[in-house]
Amino acid sequence: RSMNDVIVNIDVFRYLAKQYTDLTEMLETLKKPVKLKIMPLGPHKGRPIKEVPMEFLRWAANKNFDQDLLFTIRSELKRRQQTNDFSSSTNPFQALE
Numbered sequence: 001r002s003m004n005d006v007i008v009n010i011d012v013f014r015y016l017a018k019q020y021t022d023l024t025e026m027l028e029t030l031k032k033p034v035k036l037k038i039m040p041l042g043p044h045k046g047r048p049i050k051e052v053p054m055e056f057l058r059w060a061a062n063k064n065f066d067q068d069l070l071f072t073i074r075s076e077l078k079r080r081q082q083t084n085d086f087s088s089s090t091n092p093f094q095a096l097e
Contacts, residue, residue: 033071040069049076 020026039045042060044052049072061073 034068035075036068036072049073052076054080 016026016030020029036049039047039049039052042056044056054077057073057077061070061077063070065073
């Protein structure tokens with residue numbers, strides 16, 4: 001299993017090396033958090049982030065999760081507050097539509 005991880009990391013580095021001629025620029029890009037599309041854990045695991053209930057996002061926003069997940073959760077909360085898009089996260093009958 002660890003050899004597979006090594007191989008994947010080498011392939012990722014090779015891909016990035018083609019995209020960036022400057023190592024500093026590559027490292028700066030890699031420092032930036034990645035916005036996830038699917039909730040990776042908890043009772044909503046496997047659901048699109050935009051469908052995760054507000055209560056769960058609020059709870060999760062202050063937990064000790066990795067940088068990418070926290071960035072995703074906080075970005076989604078901000079997006080919903082700015083657009084007043086609460087329907088998808090609070091409609092218990094959404095799956096029936």
